[in-house]
Amino acid sequence: MTENGVSPRAKVLTIDTMNPTVKKVEYAVRGPIVQRAVELERELSEGMKKPFAEVIKANIGDAHAMGQQPITFFRQVLALCSYPELLNDSTFPEDAKSRARRILQSCGGNSMGSYSASQGIDSVRQDVAGYIERRDGGVPCDPDDIYLTTGASDGIVTMLKLLVCGEDETRTGVMISIPQYPLYSAALAELGAVQINYYLNEEKCWSLDISELQRALDEARRHCNPRALCIINPGNPTGQVQSRECIEDVIRFAAKERLFLMADEVYQDNVYADGCHFHSFKKVLFEMGPEYSNTVELASFHSTSKCYMGECGFRGGYMEIINMDSEVKAQLTKLVSVRLCPPVPGQALMDLVVNPPQPGEPSYDNFIKERTATLNVLAEKAKLTEQVLNTVQGISCNPVQGAMYSFPCITIPEKAIKEATDNGQQPDMFYCMKMLEETGICLVPGSGFGQRDGTYHFRMTILPPTDKLKILLKKVKEFHQKFTEQYS
Amino acid sequence: MSVLQEINPNVRNLKHLEYVVLARRANQIKEELQQVLAACLDPTLVNSDKLPADARQRAQRLLGGCVGGSVGSYTATAGISEIVHRISEFITRRDGGVPSHPENIYISPGSQWALTNILKILVNSKSSSQTAVLTPLPSHSTTSLSITSLGAVAIPYNLSEEQGWALQMEELHRALEFAKGLYNPVALYVINPGNPSGHVQSRKSMQDVIRFVSEKRLFLLADEVYQDFVYGEHEFLSYKRVLAEMGPPLADTVELASFHSVSKGFMGEGGLRGGYVELVNVDPAVMKYIFKKFSMDACAPVLGQLALDLMLNPPQPGDPSYPLYNVETRNIKTAVANNVKRACEVVNSLPGFCCQPVQGGAFAFPRLYLPPKAIQKAKEMGMQPDTFYCLRLLEENGVFASPGCEYGQKEGTHHIRFCILTPEDTMEELLGRLTSFHTQFMKDFS
Numbered sequence: 001m002t003e004n005g006v007s008p009r010a011k012v013l014t015i016d017t018m019n020p021t022v023k024k025v026e027y028a029v030r031g032p033i034v035q036r037a038v039e040l041e042r043e044l045s046e047g048m049k050k051p052f053a054e055v056i057k058a059n060i061g062d063a064h065a066m067g068q069q070p071i072t073f074f075r076q077v078l079a080l081c082s083y084p085e086l087l088n089d090s091t092f093p094e095d096a097k098s099r100a101r102r103i104l105q106s107c108g109g110n111s112m113g114s115y116s117a118s119q120g121i122d123s124v125r126q127d128v129a130g131y132i133e134r135r136d137g138g139v140p141c142d143p144d145d146i147y148l149t150t151g152a153s154d155g156i157v158t159m160l161k162l163l164v165c166g167e168d169e170t171r172t173g174v175m176i177s178i179p180q181y182p183l184y185s186a187a188l189a190e191l192g193a194v195q196i197n198y199y200l201n202e203e204k205c206w207s208l209d210i211s212e213l214q215r216a217l218d219e220a221r222r223h224c225n226p227r228a229l230c231i232i233n234p235g236n237p238t239g240q241v242q243s244r245e246c247i248e249d250v251i252r253f254a255a256k257e258r259l260f261l262m263a264d265e266v267y268q269d270n271v272y273a274d275g276c277h278f279h280s281f282k283k284v285l286f287e288m289g290p291e292y293s294n295t296v297e298l299a300s301f302h303s304t305s306k307c308y309m310g311e312c313g314f315r316g317g318y319m320e321i322i323n324m325d326s327e328v329k330a331q332l333t334k335l336v337s338v339r340l341c342p343p344v345p346g347q348a349l350m351d352l353v354v355n356p357p358q359p360g361e362p363s364y365d366n367f368i369k370e371r372t373a374t375l376n377v378l379a380e381k382a383k384l385t386e387q388v389l390n391t392v393q394g395i396s397c398n399p400v401q402g403a404m405y406s407f408p409c410i411t412i413p414e415k416a417i418k419e420a421t422d423n424g425q426q427p428d429m430f431y432c433m434k435m436l437e438e439t440g441i442c443l444v445p446g447s448g449f450g451q452r453d454g455t456y457h458f459r460m461t462i463l464p465p466t467d468k469l470k471i472l473l474k475k476v477k478e479f480h481q482k483f484t485e486q487y488s
Numbered sequence: 489m490s491v492l493q494e495i496n497p498n499v500r501n502l503k504h505l506e507y508v509v510l511a512r513r514a515n516q517i518k519e520e521l522q523q524v525l526a527a528c529l530d531p532t533l534v535n536s537d538k539l540p541a542d543a544r545q546r547a548q549r550l551l552g553g554c555v556g557g558s559v560g561s562y563t564a565t566a567g568i569s570e571i572v573h574r575i576s577e578f579i580t581r582r583d584g585g586v587p588s589h590p591e592n593i594y595i596s597p598g599s600q601w602a603l604t605n606i607l608k609i610l611v612n613s614k615s616s617s618q619t620a621v622l623t624p625l626p627s628h629s630t631t632s633l634s635i636t637s638l639g640a641v642a643i644p645y646n647l648s649e650e651q652g653w654a655l656q657m658e659e660l661h662r663a664l665e666f667a668k669g670l671y672n673p674v675a676l677y678v679i680n681p682g683n684p685s686g687h688v689q690s691r692k693s694m695q696d697v698i699r700f701v702s703e704k705r706l707f708l709l710a711d712e713v714y715q716d717f718v719y720g721e722h723e724f725l726s727y728k729r730v731l732a733e734m735g736p737p738l739a740d741t742v743e744l745a746s747f748h749s750v751s752k753g754f755m756g757e758g759g760l761r762g763g764y765v766e767l768v769n770v771d772p773a774v775m776k777y778i779f780k781k782f783s784m785d786a787c788a789p790v791l792g793q794l795a796l797d798l799m800l801n802p803p804q805p806g807d808p809s810y811p812l813y814n815v816e817t818r819n820i821k822t823a824v825a826n827n828v829k830r831a832c833e834v835v836n837s838l839p840g841f842c843c844q845p846v847q848g849g850a851f852a853f854p855r856l857y858l859p860p861k862a863i864q865k866a867k868e869m870g871m872q873p874d875t876f877y878c879l880r881l882l883e884e885n886g887v888f889a890s891p892g893c894e895y896g897q898k899e900g901t902h903h904i905r906f907c908i909l910t911p912e913d914t915m916e917e918l919l920g921r922l923t924s925f926h927t928q929f930m931k932d933f934s
Contacts, residue, residue: 113757313790344759
């Protein structure tokens with residue numbers, strides 16, 4: 001009752017009237033554990049006493065946040081694009097200046113502040129096509145098939161939007177790996193699509209078995225209309241790098257079962273393990289000959305957020321669309337226009353990523369040095385993480401073949417499982433929350449990514465600087481031992 | 489993408505068609521933004537003397553709010569906390585002291601992105617009847633496209649051309665009754681100042697709208713991206729302010745989302761993608777889900793966030809750069825006011841052309857009275873009459889205007905939309921070319 005005795009009015013927008021599908025959305029990477037971590041940071045800064053001096057956010061794949069340095073050349077060009085007066089400054093190298101001039105010329109009014117075409121700046125799309133051709137050993141790429149996006153996530157969600165339709169038994173089903181990056185499950189929940197889980201094989205280093213794909217598909221066909229298959233390669237959170245044979249098998253499977261392939265390849269430069277190589281789905285598809293390359297529908301995604309660039313804040317990305325029906329493509333083009341255009345600095349950055357300094361150019365040596373150093377350090381940290389975690393009894397970590405994360409399997413004692421369940425919490429969330437409160441280390445529980453029933457994991461980034469990572473791993477080890485003892 | 493671009497391949501290559509912002513000339517605030525962003529991108533510039541001290545200081549301060557001191561890091565979902573706070577301070581200043589809370593603000597990659605996110609929450613895809621949103625006619629197609637792409641339906645309410653494109657309450661009532669019969673109307677979308685209409689709502693009109701949404705239980709979506717451009721004796725009042733000043737119970741109950749952006753206004757930095765939404769009186773339980781929705785997008789591009797911060801915190805009296813900023817802003821306002829006057833004068837002097845007063849916004853939207861022969865010719869070519877007019881105008885005189893059919897208009901009427909935020913000499917040139925084209929066109933088809 002309000003003061004004058006009138007019943008308070010019901011709101012127009014309540015959890016009962018709002019879109020029910022949005023209520024099903026969970027996005028663990030920025031979920032409750034992260035919110036608690038932010039609270040703890042605030043408490044620390046206000047002088048509250050904690051068992052730790054700082055909160056370490058090893059939950060999110062944000063390299064710069066953890067101290068990775070940007071590529072000098074990229075930032076120089078972008079600074080020149082931002083304030084063209086600097087083109088008169090002699091301390092900027094000539095190759096940076098010529099790149100900047102070229103980018104500015106392709107921007108309306110010679111400014112990154114102008115809207116671009118919705119599909120992205122033409123010359124950038126051409127450069128992306130050139131990069132893809134070079135990367136894929138000459139397999140042709142049509143710039144018209146390239147859509148620049150606001151991060152890869154934007155492209156992924158847009159494609160899913162296009163794919164999802166139908167009702168009840170005809171509702172679109174989308175196959176995603178378990179474990180997966182939770183943008184996929186969140187987008188599918190929001191679209192009201194059917195999520196079809198195929199389990200990666202933890203015993204075989206998170207490999208993908210076609211028999212498992214078949215099982216999942218056959219089961220799903222009973223209650224929905226499976227139309228798409230999503231694959232993340234290198235994998236997130238698992239880090240596995242698919243072999244060429246595996247990619248061919250997946251393509252054959254998609255062709256046979258008439259599935260639209262979505263290949264999330266944002267970690268394509270993050271390959272560390274010996275014997276592992278990145279093979280793009282596009283390249284493998286075309287090398288399988290016209291029977292496949294003329295028919296299999298494929299969308300491949302890339303981004304400026306990962307690899308050696310780590311420029312998450314720019315929201316730069318692209319997708320390449322292969323063999324899409326031309327009428328559907330027209331609808332896609334219309335759909336992307338709702339966003340007006342992707343951020344132009346992100347487009348400019350993508351242009352540099354696909355068009356980096358060449359041998360002989362003034363910035364080349366330093367560029368190679370920086371890129372190699374960044375990737376080498378990541379490789380070392382991947383190895384270090386695997387090694388240390390495997391020394392902990394009750395933690396078992398597959399080799400981190402690529403990407404930016406470890407996703408170890410953890411044994412949680414029965415008592416802890418019970419306490420968690422009694423509190424309505426997932427056991428690995430319970431574990432991670434305890435770790436956060438006691439050590440300040442923020443990880444994401446495996447339940448946020450999906451895992452086989454009765455197994456528990458956490459995802460930890462390999463991004464903190466090496467000495468900090470060593471301390472982190474030590475603390476994780478100590479916590480796990482203490483936790484196991486406490487609940488034994 | 490304009491219809492013209494689909495028809496004429498040459499048009500596709502024309503850059504920067506929609507909008508030539510007056511402020512794109514070097515001016516103080518533009519230059520400061522450029523300098524600050526350059527220093528944020530290449531922090532070695534912070535310590536060099538290539539840039540003025542205040543730009544460097546500002547960059548340093550902004551970098552302090554970025555994780556790891558880099559614009560390449562993700563930010564918090566709603567945006568860099570210091571910037572979100574300053575946005576709420578801007579809103580309070582703008583609205584004569586009406587309080588604004590940072591927790592109710594989300595920075596997004598442009599205002600349309602935030603609008604789509606809020607619409608996503610409003611549109612009930614599982615309901616037995618389709619969700620409907622009332623939208624103005626004429627309006628920019630992006631809005632109705634956002635609505636329909638979410639599986640909802642956009643129900644038009646006609647703006648009254650004879651009353652300077654004012655919003656008429658009887659029309660709102662009619663549109664709502666129509667919608668109720670077939671759909672589940674949940675929201676009313678208004679854009680003030682209007683696009684393409686150029687209308688600026690009076691306080692009374694806004695109060696009527698607020699009472700309407702309250703009585704009819706609709707969520708109010710207020711697109712205010714053109715708020716920096718109002719002309720003559722007109723004043724921009726935000727829906728938030730008008731609502732607050734109506735006092736309880738309305739002030740405490742009407743649910744509102746207001747949208748703003750760096751894409752328009754004096755900065756015109758559409759390419760950076762910086763905008764925000766402020767939510768008013770939204771159920772706290774729903775706010776949790778709004779957070780989740782925005783978190784799926786990670787965050788708005790950092791440079792866009794920085795541009796937003798600079799736009800909403802211009803030099804204040806007492807700042808060293810204030811005098812120059814003040815002079816330049818006044819000059820821009822004078823120039824645009826002059827453009828508005830000239831555009832209306834010229835267009836209204838031409839037979840077959842009639843323009844309502846442009847009270848605000850970025851465009852003039854005059855009505856075309858096309859001769860029957862022209863309409864016939866257009867029909868033969870398989871296009872709308874105003875599209876035909878605009879295509880000819882572009883091909884023959886190099887002036888880009890978009891046809892009224894792209895925005896919706898009363899059956900049998902035709903319009904064109906052109907931008908008035910150009911340098912004054914460009915405006916004169918445009919008007920000169922439009923005059924000669926129009927005169928010839930009307931003669932050719934008489």
